[in-house]
Amino acid sequence: MDIAARIRLVGFRKWYERQLIDSHLSLTTCFLSGITIAACLEEVRLAETGWRTTALLAIVFAAALLCAYSWRRYLTVLERAETYGSRSSCPACRTYARFDILASGSGTQGPYLDPEETALPYPWLRVRCRKCATAWRLPD
């Protein structure tokens, strides 16, 4: 489900909250993977070859992959949440996160977008304040 559909379904506040929870679960996974790596490396005895050493090194390798993936996901999800969150207040009345999505899209097709500007990494949202009906674009 894309960002606009998810925000329409649960509202911006819940979407933002879930993004923060998601990103911090990834950070926790990354941290636990690091602990797993340290614990397994402490048990590895390179002088002894056998299935135990091989299994421990395989666990270290898998934990390192999981740690790298989790760290990347943490940064990506948090950056996306902050990108939308930084523009979620109405520019006219400063009401936070109370808007309706009028349109959405990706790339340089969005309203108020400079044609010289490079493509956005996230979809743009054209939104309207529920309190004062001012329209603006997310992210800027």
Ligand SMILES: [Zn+2]
């Ligand atoms: Zn407003």
